[in-house]
Amino acid sequence: MNDTLLYGLTACALIGLGVFGLIANPAPLRKILAFNIAGSGVFLLAGAVARRGAAAGFGGDPVLQALLITGIVVAFSATALAVALVLRLNAVTGDVTLAEPPAEPTDDND
Amino acid sequence: MTTPSGWLLVAAVLLPFIGMMVGLVAGGRHAARVAALVIVAGLAIAFATARTVLDASQVYLLGGWAPPLGVALRADGLAAAMMVVVAAVIAGIGLYARRDFATPPGVTEARAPLAFWLLLLAVWGSLNLVFVSGDLFTLYVGLELLTFAGVPLVCLDGRGETLRAALRYLLFALLGSLLYLLGAVLIYGAYATLDIEMLAHLVQPGIVTWTVLALMTVGLLAKTALFPLHIWLPPAHAGAPAAASAVLSALVVKGSWFLVVRLWFDVMPAVVTFDAAQLLGGLGAAAIVFGSIVALRQKRLKLLVAYSTIAQIGYLFLMFPLAFDIATGAMLHGDALTGGLLQAASHATAKAGMFMAAGLIYAALGHDRIADLGGVARALPVTVLAFAVAGLALMGLVPSGAYLAKKLLLGAAASSEQWWWTAVLQGGAAFTAGYVVLVLTRALRSLPAPLQLATKVSRLSEFSALGLALLSLLLGVAAVVPAAGLPAGLISNPLAPKELLPTLLVVAGGFALAATLARRPLFGDGPWRRLMTAAGTGFENADALLRRWPTASLALIILAAAFGWLLHTGNPA
Amino acid sequence: MTLLFDAALVVVLLGLAAWVVLARNAFAAVAAFIAYGLLLTLAWLQLHGIDIALTEAAIGGGLTGALLIGAVIRLRTAPPAAPATSMTLALAAIAAATTTAVLAACVLALPDPAPTLAPLVADNIAVTGVENAITAVLLAFRSMDTLLEAIVLLFALVGAWSLGADSAWPGRPGFAQSAPPNGILAYLARILPPIGLVIGVYIFWTGADNPGGKFQGATILAAIWLLTMAAGLTDAPRVGSRWLRAALVAGPLGFIAVGVFGSYSAGAFLALPPEAAKPLILAIEIALMPTLTLILALLLPGPPQRTSS
Numbered sequence: 001m002n003d004t005l006l007y008g009l010t011a012c013a014l015i016g017l018g019v020f021g022l023i024a025n026p027a028p029l030r031k032i033l034a035f036n037i038a039g040s041g042v043f044l045l046a047g048a049v050a051r052r053g054a055a056a057g058f059g060g061d062p063v064l065q066a067l068l069i070t071g072i073v074v075a076f077s078a079t080a081l082a083v084a085l086v087l088r089l090n091a092v093t094g095d096v097t098l099a100e101p102p103a104e105p106t107d108d109n110d
Numbered sequence: 111m112t113t114p115s116g117w118l119l120v121a122a123v124l125l126p127f128i129g130m131m132v133g134l135v136a137g138g139r140h141a142a143r144v145a146a147l148v149i150v151a152g153l154a155i156a157f158a159t160a161r162t163v164l165d166a167s168q169v170y171l172l173g174g175w176a177p178p179l180g181v182a183l184r185a186d187g188l189a190a191a192m193m194v195v196v197a198a199v200i201a202g203i204g205l206y207a208r209r210d211f212a213t214p215p216g217v218t219e220a221r222a223p224l225a226f227w228l229l230l231l232a233v234w235g236s237l238n239l240v241f242v243s244g245d246l247f248t249l250y251v252g253l254e255l256l257t258f259a260g261v262p263l264v265c266l267d268g269r270g271e272t273l274r275a276a277l278r279y280l281l282f283a284l285l286g287s288l289l290y291l292l293g294a295v296l297i298y299g300a301y302a303t304l305d306i307e308m309l310a311h312l313v314q315p316g317i318v319t320w321t322v323l324a325l326m327t328v329g330l331l332a333k334t335a336l337f338p339l340h341i342w343l344p345p346a347h348a349g350a351p352a353a354a355s356a357v358l359s360a361l362v363v364k365g366s367w368f369l370v371v372r373l374w375f376d377v378m379p380a381v382v383t384f385d386a387a388q389l390l391g392g393l394g395a396a397a398i399v400f401g402s403i404v405a406l407r408q409k410r411l412k413l414l415v416a417y418s419t420i421a422q423i424g425y426l427f428l429m430f431p432l433a434f435d436i437a438t439g440a441m442l443h444g445d446a447l448t449g450g451l452l453q454a455a456s457h458a459t460a461k462a463g464m465f466m467a468a469g470l471i472y473a474a475l476g477h478d479r480i481a482d483l484g485g486v487a488r489a490l491p492v493t494v495l496a497f498a499v500a501g502l503a504l505m506g507l508v509p510s511g512a513y514l515a516k517k518l519l520l521g522a523a524a525s526s527e528q529w530w531w532t533a534v535l536q537g538g539a540a541f542t543a544g545y546v547v548l549v550l551t552r553a554l555r556s557l558p559a560p561l562q563l564a565t566k567v568s569r570l571s572e573f574s575a576l577g578l579a580l581l582s583l584l585l586g587v588a589a590v591v592p593a594a595g596l597p598a599g600l601i602s603n604p605l606a607p608k609e610l611l612p613t614l615l616v617v618a619g620g621f622a623l624a625a626t627l628a629r630r631p632l633f634g635d636g637p638w639r640r641l642m643t644a645a646g647t648g649f650e651n652a653d654a655l656l657r658r659w660p661t662a663s664l665a666l667i668i669l670a671a672a673f674g675w676l677l678h679t680g681n682p683a
Numbered sequence: 684m685t686l687l688f689d690a691a692l693v694v695v696l697l698g699l700a701a702w703v704v705l706a707r708n709a710f711a712a713v714a715a716f717i718a719y720g721l722l723l724t725l726a727w728l729q730l731h732g733i734d735i736a737l738t739e740a741a742i743g744g745g746l747t748g749a750l751l752i753g754a755v756i757r758l759r760t761a762p763p764a765a766p767a768t769s770m771t772l773a774l775a776a777i778a779a780a781t782t783t784a785v786l787a788a789c790v791l792a793l794p795d796p797a798p799t800l801a802p803l804v805a806d807n808i809a810v811t812g813v814e815n816a817i818t819a820v821l822l823a824f825r826s827m828d829t830l831l832e833a834i835v836l837l838f839a840l841v842g843a844w845s846l847g848a849d850s851a852w853p854g855r856p857g858f859a860q861s862a863p864p865n866g867i868l869a870y871l872a873r874i875l876p877p878i879g880l881v882i883g884v885y886i887f888w889t890g891a892d893n894p895g896g897k898f899q900g901a902t903i904l905a906a907i908w909l910l911t912m913a914a915g916l917t918d919a920p921r922v923g924s925r926w927l928r929a930a931l932v933a934g935p936l937g938f939i940a941v942g943v944f945g946s947y948s949a950g951a952f953l954a955l956p957p958e959a960a961k962p963l964i965l966a967i968e969i970a971l972m973p974t975l976t977l978i979l980a981l982l983l984p985g986p987p988q989r990t991s992s
Contacts, residue, residue: 003689007730008790010693014700015292016783021704022285023663023775026764028277029709029754033716035284036747037700040723042292043739045790047730049299053799058816059731063179063800064298066820067247069738070832071291073898074254076742077839078284080982081258083754084843085265085277087985093270096761098278098659100271100345112951120952124939127834131932134841137923172827174951179803179824219923221852225845232838239831251831255838262842268849296789302798317792321785660771667778674785 008048014041028086028096032079039075043068115162116170119183119242122155122193126235130228138219141227142208148231149197149204156190156197163190169244177305182244184307188451189241192368195455196237199360199462200230202578206466207353209568210473222266226354232259233357240365246294246304246377249369253290253333257283260362263354264346275345278659282332282342285663286366289329289670293322309377317678319381324674326373327390332666333366336427337397339669340420341662347416352469355412359419360462364454367426374430375447379440383680384431386673387441391431393669395534397424402541403649406548406627411468411478418464418545422457422504425512425538426450432522432531449518456511456582460500463579467497470571471553476564480549481630485557490567494553496576501546503582505616506539508609511585536612543620548628685729692725709758713751720744734817734896737886741902742979749909750983812961814892821896822964826953830942833935833971836978840931844922847986853923857912857984872914879907887972897968897975904972905980912984922987927977934974938967 018038022031046068053061090096129148133141162168163185170183185193207230211223236259239252257280264276298304300318313319328339335343347359374382374390401421408414429450435442470493471486472478487494506512516535523531625632626642655661699719706712721744727736767775804816804824811823821829844856887900911917920927941963945954955963 003686003729005790006686006689006693007726009787010697010726012783012786012790013697015786016779017697017700017704018288019667019782020775020779022281023660023667023778024767024772025704026659026767027709028281028764029751029758030704030712031281033703033712033751035281035288036716036743037703037719038288040720040739040743042288042295043735043743044723044726045292045786046295046298047727047732047735048790049295049793049797050732051730052299052793052795052797053302053801054731055799055801056805058801058804061302061799061801062804062816063820063825064295065732065735066817066825067298067828068732068735069817069821069898070247070251070828072735072738072743073832074251074835076747076979077258077835077982078254078280078287079747080750080985081261081839081842082277082280082284083750084846084982084985085261085273085280087754087757088268088846089270089273089277090758090761092268092273094761096758097764098274098281099765100274100657117946117952128936128939130841131837131936135925135928135932137925137928171951173823173945173953173955174949175807175824178800179807181825181827219853221845221847221849225841228841229845232841248828248831251828251835255831255835258835258838258842262845265846268846273846292786296793299790299793299797302800318789321789660767660775664771664774664778667782671781671785 004048004051007044007051011041011045011048014038014044017041026097028098029083032082032086035082036075036079043071046071111169112171112174113166113168115158116168116183118155118159118162119168119170119185120172122152122159122238123183123235123242125152125155126231126238130231130235133228133231137224139213141224142211142213145204145227145231149201152234153197153201156193159185160190160194163187177245177308178303181248182305182307183242184244185242188371188447191451191455192241192364193238195458196234196241196361196364198581199356199458199578200234202459202462202574203353203356203466204230205574206356206571209571210351210353210469225262225266226351229259229263230357233263233362237361237365240368244306246297246306246309250287250291250294253366253369254287256362256365257287257333260358263357264350266351266354269349271345272349275342275349279342279346282339282662285666286329286332289325289332293326293329297322306372306377310379313378313381315381315677319378320674320677323373323378323381323677324670327370327673328666328670330366330370330373331393331669334363334370334423335420336393336423337400337420338393338656338665339662340397340401341657341659343420344413344416344657347419347465348410348412352465352472355416355469356462356465359416359465360458363419363423364458367423367454371447371450375433375441375443381677382434382441383439383677384434384436385676385680387431387434389672389676390427391531394424394427394430395538397421397427398534398538398541400649400653402544402623403627403646404653405545406623407629407646407650409479409481409629411471411480411483411549412465414480414545414549415461415464415468418504418542419461421541422461425453425457428519428531428534429453429522431528432519432526434526436526444522445518446522449515449522452511452515452518452585452588456503456515456585459511459578459585460503460582463496463575463577463582464500464504466571466575466578467493467500470567470575471497473565474563474567475561480552483549483552484555485561487553488556489561489563490572492569492572492576493567494550496572496579497553498546498550499576499583500579501542501550503579503585505542505546505620507583507613509586510583511588512582514586514588537619539616540619541623543616544623544627547617547620548624548632551624551632689729692722692729696722696726709755713748713755716751717744717748720748734815734899737899741899745906746902746979746983753983810957810960811955811964812957813964815890815896818890818896818964822967823955823960826942826967830935830938830953833938833974836975836982837931837935840978840982843982843985844987847922847988851987851989853921854987854990855921856919856981856987858988868910868914869916872911872916875910876907879903883907887968890968897971901972901975902979904976908976908980909983919981919984930973930977932974934971937970941967941970
């Protein structure tokens with residue numbers, strides 16, 4: 001096993017952890033955290049793939065490395081927007097839950 | 111190589127973005143004016159692009175760098191057609207929203223109007239980017255732009271329930287983008303390019319490409335809200351202001367749908383298998399039945415229209431199994447794809463018109479309870495006409511775009527001997543007829559005294575809703591334009607027995623569904639109605655379960671596994 | 684030896700990530716996330732991505748961490764969400780394990796030797812005039828992505844602002860800060876800005892030829908500004924302010940202007956004439972720098988909350 005493969009497989013495990021948190025953790029803020037873990041897993045996978053492509057004197061494929069920087073900034077933007085929404089939801093309703101309030105009683109004559 | 115008119119593609123993407131930035135600086139009332147100017151110029155660019163694409167596909171190499179190092183913008187007929195549709199719908203929505211999102215007198219700037227006009231332009235530029243980008247990573251950025259522009263539209267009114275809907279939408283969409291980006295990284299690892307045209311020649315079936323196609327497809331389906339991944343759509347589309355609902359329902363979901371089309375037809379046609387295409391079409395068919403039935407069970411008009419969007423999204427995926435060519439084992443550009451494209455165009459125009467009409471009814475009555483729509487047809491004849499025309503267009507009456515699409519898809523089903531899709535295509539129209547009939551019977555009921563309206567609605571808004579609905583109903587006329595390249599004889603006399611009989615059957619089926627499934631009986635009660643109502647309640651409960659976060663996110667992973675498996679088993683590599 | 688270091692690093696990273704996902708306490712989870720972000724930069728160094736390590740430390744760890752800490756403090760009083768059922772937990776675990784297994788199989792199946800664009804970059808980098816290959820990709824070969832990325836940030840900011848209360852429009856983001864004037868925060872906020880300014884501008888300036896660049900530099904400047912805001916020495920500008928809005932769009936619009944110049948002088952939008960490539964790249968970076976600093980900083984306090992300072 002070489003170090004690139006080690007990081008590649010670690011990335012897969014990080015993505016799995018993030019997916020678990022996204023499904024199982026009910027609090028929106030924790031979902032945002034899990035999204036960031038899974039996202040960093042995707043970035044680390046890209047880093048490992050870029051490292052495999054080291055050639056021509058570069059320590060990694062610079063194209064994929066550059067895409068990664070863009071990806072990190074996009075993920076930050078997403079996190080910022082999501083956090084702003086969570087905080088605003090909390091300010092307006094005093095509550096942060098994704099579950100819809102229980103439906104009005106079903107009345108077929110309504 | 112860059113083609114002579116390739117610069118139009120750069121302009122189509124950047125002009126709305128520049129407009130958005132100028133609008134932000136100008137602020138207040140000027141933002142709406144800037145948007146109006148950009149809409150006029152953007153329409154011209156979209157039509158000019160379509161004109162040049164009729165002669166040849168357009169390409170622009172950004173910075174002069176050719177792929178794989180650089181990024182190319184490309185427009186084929188598919189992209190150009192979508193650009194024109196989006197430009198037309200944006201123009202209609204822009205006219206409609208002039209009254210709703212006018213800065214109130216006495217203030218220099220108000221939050222919601224400023225945000226609406228900026229986000230409208232933002233959505234437009236992002237969609238054009240998704241249509242013309244030739245690079246999977248640039249497409250990722252385009253998808254994120256589209257999401258960031260779409261989400262705030264949901265909660266422009268700032269109420270708690272719409273904020274919650276927006277948060278659900280954003281989080282589920284982010285899960286989708288994560289899977290898409292993961293696919294892009296893996297494909298770079300396998301081929302060291304993200305250029306669509308290069309990948310089309312390089313991609314071979316194998317575990318990496320099966321996984322990539324499964325992940326990317328499911329990620330995009332989450333953003334498109336294809337059943338059973340529609341967790342976020344009903345509250346988001348029903349809670350947003352009408353003009354924003356029209357943007358979200360008619361346009362935003364088409365961006366990720368378009369990308370699924372690109373992936374299956376242009377990036378990885380050789381990886382697709384018969385079984386995987388059947389699954390995608392099957393989800394579409396399930397969406398039609400499920401969305402329509404739950405739509406019929408709604409109490410509020412805007413929710414009914416939102417669930418009808420779920421059904422209509424289903425239609426957009428029926429073309430995938432029909433475009434699969436068993437002989438070559440690949441997806442073919444042909445009548446089925448044209449049919450799917452026409453469906454997208456007719457849905458975009460009709461659904462925008464329908465949401466706008468529903469918004470006007472809500473504004474005029476101060477509520478949108480379906481049971482209490484009586485008298486509205488007399489009070490708002492143009493609005494109800496717009497709703498009716500949009501409904502007829504969605505049902506696929508001659509000469510609507512949906513009619514033409516149905517003809518093309520029926521032909522493809524016959525020639526590829528997939529008779530079961532014939533049943534879906536014919537039966538689906540009856541489901542659409544069901545909720546259109548329900549709303550119209552309620553709205554056409556007369557009251558002893560005329561309705562007292564809460565506010566006077568804007569004529570301009572009414573006529574822009576009607577205009578978009580009519581556009582959808584008349585889209586089928588495209589068949590007689592030789593440049594569209596459609597087979598001859600698609601449009602026939604609507605009163606000929608061959609055409610009239612199916613139409614009558616569809617309407618009768620719609621009446622039967624509306625009578626048995628609606629919350630309040632249309633024509634009295636009976637054992638049939640009790641049976642169907644029980645079934646309808648079952649669908650509602652299933653919907654509530656599917657729209658819980660854990661169910662929806664697990665369904666996402668299960669679907670990815672299913673697609674991966676069907677791509678694998680159908681591809682003995 | 685180095686593999687041993689990698690193995691240890693990987694174990695700690697996975698442990699911290701598991702902590703982030705599983706911890707009961709949200710504050711503990713965020714704290715673990717920040718530690719995770721900082722350690723991840725070591726992984727980037729091991730993978731020969733110094734530019735990414737800088738970005739990850741600045742944005743992935745630093746700014747995201749600050750954003751989440753602020754959020755977790757504000758949400759202290761929110762009622763906890765109902766915990767997931769054991770059925771959900773079990774199914775989520777199966778889904779996560781399957782995902783990891785399939786992805787690992789894909790990683791093992793990637794072609795060897797790996798396809799790469801590195802030689803193509805090496806052949807063409809001379810034309811761009813810069814020596815840092817990543818800067819060449821970001822501002823020459825794929826400059827459209829960088830332009831779009833600045834627009835992504837702008838969308839996120841406009842989106843966050845649009846969440847504000849109508850009564851606070853067009854007021855100031857965040858809450859008024861009033862740290863004790865002689866406290867440690869105020870002290871730091873007076874001492875650090877000159878140092879941060881120098882480091883931020885240096886990292887930005889060196890980006891053309893060495894690791895670093897506009898994003899990393901802008902993040903440092905943004906952090907300094909946020910520190911002075913937190914100490915009450917400066918206040919967030921009103922969202923209605925004309926100069927603020929002009930500065931927010933100056934970067935992307937300047938970028939587009941350089942792009943249009945390229946279509947006349949070098950034959951394609953965003954093309955750089957070889958003799959002027961490096962000055963034009965610098966011009967783009969200088970135009971983007973203030974915009975990025977402002978957006979990155981203002982994404983933290985979020986929508987306008989108050990009309991007075």
